[in-house]
Amino acid sequence: MADLTTYRDAVSDGLARELRRDPSVVLLGEDIGAAGGVFKTTVGLFEEFGADRVWDTPISEQAIMGAAMGAAMTGMRPVAEIMFSDFLACCWDYLANEIPKARYMTGGQVSVPMVVRTANGGGLGFGAQHSQSVENWAFTVPGLKIVAPSTPADVVGLMASAIRSDDPVVFFEHKGLFASKGEAAPPEHVVPLGEARVARPGDDVTVVALAATVPLALAAAEQLVEDGISVEVIDLRCLVPLDMATVLGSLERTSRLVVVEENPYQGGWGATVASIVADEGFELLDAPVRRVAGENVPLPFADALEERVIPTTGKLVEAVRRLASY
Amino acid sequence: MADLTTYRDAVSDGLARELRRDPSVVLLGEDIGAAGGVFKTTVGLFEEFGADRVWDTPISEQAIMGAAMGAAMTGMRPVAEIMFSDFLACCWDYLANEIPKARYMTGGQVSVPMVVRTANGGGLGFGAQHSQSVENWAFTVPGLKIVAPSTPADVVGLMASAIRSDDPVVFFEHKGLFASKGEAAPPEHVVPLGEARVARPGDDVTVVALAATVPLALAAAEQLVEDGISVEVIDLRCLVPLDMATVLGSLERTSRLVVVEENPYQGGWGATVASIVADEGFELLDAPVRRVAGENVPLPFADALEERVIPTTGKLVEAVRRLASY
């Protein structure tokens, strides 16, 4: 079996590979230099690549995003870190109004090949302002590619594609996965953007998952074997491009869909997946479309409360069971 | 017949009524004072209520939102104007992380009874950064009530409820409707939050609309009479609270749903409506659920291009026709 590595180390590995390959790649963010990042996802990069490639910034999220954008427009491939994804709110103008629109509104004169990396998601007791899954914010904005890997190998392979992309990419690293382990990425590993992965094949119910809900879905699928329910787990990997072909293809066999997403139900990306299925896949369906999502409340601090409002294996198992017997 | 008034004048009327009624109501925003607002939606208020009730601010969207929040926490009912809804991106932290979470994360110690008013939507050739429909951004955040009126009377009635609400409300005024006319609101007019309005009853297809897509849907319904298709148009009025009872009730009769929303398809609020219907209303449906939404591109400047990417009566007519014959 291949070497195991953590998702956390895969982030710095993925960054290091691109920094080595392409001198136009440059990193910036808060505490990412000598400190190695507050999540230890840039450890060793400052040492290997030096202060000219790895830049510490002030606490100025707008200045970070603007600097990355200006540099991307003029020949660099900057990778900006926004420490917690909740803080995207402090520079949302850049993701909502500037970066994704520059090419379009200049009639194609300008490219913005940059990546925004950010630690996303809950489950660690960080409370209402440090635990959100905000990929649904980015999903509202045409012009952004959106990546959210679930395994260490995908972190590396998707990071390569993200950095090499001539389009702006928002790269969500899930805080709850940093300590998780998986096979290390082979050399030159590249995973194209927009290709979902069938994480577990199955025949009865299709479960569409992303990032931290992928291991959750796999655990649920394992449990459901006992019920005699065969679950196909699809890891979307990206929200844009969105691989609906894989989802609809799976439904041709299963006819039953559960989407499991960590962000709140209202305005969640799972709703878009569900609405496409309810339109284009209507004739495939033998049962209602279900969504297991975050509850529509802010995230509470206490573990016992947080557990109540984010998706869990138990909740998904329950939802699949009910749907299978519909 | 009752007096006609414009949607634009209804905004200042709605504000004036609450300013008269409750001394704790106070307005702040850019150019809202003597200038009467760049959309002329605060005309006359500075003159009637004076500088102590109507405050001009610098171009500091974060300072505006923070001031409103701090004042709301300490006994006032501020109404903040963010000139174009696109600029919510410049103070998104307040809508995403601060205002909607304060009550919850303090265990109920704090109330934030404030309203954020903003001019939303396209169709006027203002280009990529001044034309967006961003109610889908707000919809991703639990803890915000979301209002988007379509008629002058609703502007007044929903403004009353929004300002009197002890919860924070985002109030989207549609730029494309400012010049439109409708019956003036009677004295003491109050429309409760979260009650959809059947704008036109019908039997064959349910069309769910909001703000500027309501008149668009009504025009389509009128056109479709010639096809012998009877359309029920539901004006949601609010996204939160979301009146799904009215939508599902209508589907019990029509069994066919089209949602028409101006924001981009990806991440649009219509997806959430569709996903609820695909779940709870699955057995009611005789046909796929359709969404006529903005295309997934930034908004172009030229009229002929903008027309291609936002919902139009023609596109809705076509969608309903195809669905009716499904």
Place this chain on the structure above:
Amino acid sequence: MTQEAGSATRVATATLLDWLEQMAVIRGTEKAAHDLFMRGLVKGTTHLAAGHEAIAVGASAALRPDDYVFATYRGHHHAIARGASPEGCLAELMQRSTGVCRAKGGSMHLTRADHGMLGSYAIVGAHLPMANGAAWSARLRGTSQVAVAFFGDGATNIGAFHEALNLAAVWKLAVVFVCENNRYMEYTPIASVTSVPNPAADRAAANGMPGVLVDGNDVVAVHEAMATAVDRARAGDGPTVLEALTYRHFGHSRTDPATYRPAAEVEEWLARDPLILARRRLAEWGVPQADVDAVEARAADTVAAASRAAQDAPPADPEDAFTDVWADGGWAWRT
């Protein structure tokens, strides 16, 4: 121009003893939080303010009970200085139903609204504009309340800081902006990412208000500088930036061993511990050691009792996850 504030006044001995006791309670509570974390009883993240006590106690002593305070994720000291009980704070950290925020906020969001402690906010800089709002509201309601925002050196480089200062000056709001300059953001020295030597005070002139530097480890000096700023604000003369120089005793948050700080620097600042400075001053004033020991012992008792009570308190109620979204107490978002 940035001014330097001294500590000229001599406060009453009893006052300084009281301040020492408050500082000792805060220090003890921070230590208890640390110990409870080591024992696995405190989860999530915590940002201890040990070392910053003189700022909270000195500044709060210059406020009226009805004034408003807004703090950061590093806010235990302000919560306690404004009257939150150590028990309520520790219970919050331990996810007990008796926590000040019923375990829904956690360490980063301690709040006691009934004491004018209007919350702790975890997005750097976001609460400065809120303090403006509270001061604006006080003006509108015709009270003479003052609002205070406490924030770190790192917050001075974020946009909200600038917007807040400008609006406060233009509207002549009764706000005091208190920067706790502990020389570091998370792990990065503030000097390495800031364009001026005194990140808060040196920006005051750019927004037409006084910028004052004060020794943040000297509770008497903090009180004096704060009293001046508060008087100015209450008199309607507008806002002040007060930059208090200090140092944190622990790392940034519970996972940080703070190895990036030079040993000599740490030593120098530990020698200037605000409790040591207060004790030294009491000794200089001839206050008997026994009196000092008595207040410190009482503080230790307070903390021990608080820690016990918090540990004995019932866990948070999971059903509370679904309360307090809306003013009606519930969370319904649709029909």
Place this chain on the structure above:
Amino acid sequence: MTQEAGSATRVATATLLDWLEQMAVIRGTEKAAHDLFMRGLVKGTTHLAAGHEAIAVGASAALRPDDYVFATYRGHHHAIARGASPEGCLAELMQRSTGVCRAKGGSMHLTRADHGMLGSYAIVGAHLPMANGAAWSARLRGTSQVAVAFFGDGATNIGAFHEALNLAAVWKLAVVFVCENNRYMEYTPIASVTSVPNPAADRAAANGMPGVLVDGNDVVAVHEAMATAVDRARAGDGPTVLEALTYRHFGHSRTDPATYRPAAEVEEWLARDPLILARRRLAEWGVPQADVDAVEARAADTVAAASRAAQDAPPADPEDAFTDVWADGGWAWRT
């Protein structure tokens, strides 16, 4: 400290004649835009820069062709000063396929990337951090390009302004921040909502850089002050804030009659029209009126031809709505 820049140097006569011609082309194009709007040929919103010409022309004259410029929604003058053709600009406003942005941007987003004119941005303040990025990139790539952000007085109160200045100073970036202070935001006087008299220059010191005031209607003075700032930037000595005092001849945007401005103020500034000032200087230098008339006539011809050509150009292609979302030219977001 805010400094005042004079205009000491005497530029060559031919140079000043050239600048006058450029200013006349800009003025003529703005007038044409206004007329075309009155005739219903220009839709959407436009923000005319008539009155601001000396800033664009004087500043651009101090730049190299490979330097970078970022402007605002009020950016016609910068686009033209950087080499965008009046025809391309008017065609953009008239929604023609020959518009500089193929009618996808409009008046507020004029861009000529091949001339280093990297765009016009319509969210106040957002482009200042971008200019930092371009300068940072130049440093990383080892070129000596300079980046310039032009912005209004109103932009100085928004957070991005402060964040941009600080980072530029800390990283010693080759940026010049040029404020076009025309005394008003949309309809509100900047003085009524700003805490210092010179909204940009008085904030420079708070971020450790020089802040310079210059007469923005004197093209020679603007050029000189800009040249100093650009030299400083190119030499690696870091950023400068340049605040150019000026006035707009039209209202804020096409719907604004600008009745909020005192008649005497308007008169005073119209008398200080940058074109009048340039003509007067040429006369003082003894340049024959015929030479001046010749360049102005040529400018008028340029504009007239541009306006005709733009009117004759084909309308924008509706299918262009679906291009340029992604680098591959398309807009596919799903399979």
